[in-house]
Amino acid sequence: MFVERAYIRPENRTQEWPFTIPAVDRLATDGLEFNAPVTMIVGDNGSGKSTIVEAIAEGFQLDSRGGRASRPPRSETVLTALGEVIELETTPRGARMLRGPRLQKKGFFLRAETAFEMTENLGGVPGYWDENTAEMSHGEGFLAVFRAMFQEPGFYVLDEPESALSFTSCLHLVALMDELAESGSQVVCATHSPILASLPDADIIEVDEHGMQRTPWEELQLVTHWRRYLEEPASYLRHLLD
Structure with missing residues (x-):
């Protein structure tokens, strides 16, 4: 583990967005x-x-546009409103990594909005991956990025990585995240995939209009809706198609 807690000092809290989000x-x-x-x-x-x-990625000095921890943020990158005020309580291991030279920082932030651009432009670039991901499908390119970038113990932040993945590819990513956890890495993943959320022993935080709370996988609204839909699609579609 590298990060134990994320928090915001009371004096940095406002009544404006994003604090209007429950x-x-x-x-x-x-x-x-962070308990797992x-x-x-x-x-x-x-x-x-x-x-x-x-914001958690930014708190760990990862570029909010996505990329490796060892690479300096691009000059045009600015912190998000929440990233400017969020603070992280790190473990001694995490503190050593943040204090050390940037080249020793291990981690990666993948966000769906910029991942397609990365697969188009970073294949063959030193420090990234050797495959020409520009010639692959988006799903194949994402998996190539995951395999290349998630090899060392570090702090990995993923924002909806399932966006380009098929069912089978999501299963491969679940297996890769399990390997990362076993290797001593820490992963924080935002998702609306019931497949990714099913990773055994993952700590699941459900966020909704009420705020956020820890929820068992089988009780997630996400899982409940998918189960009902797959059992009887018409019960959902008739409200949209009539």
């Missing part, structure tokens, strides 16, 4: 403790999960 408001009130090597932050679009994981 999950961010709960983060500002209670903080967020893999933390899944699960919620619907607009629930605040991506806002939170992006």
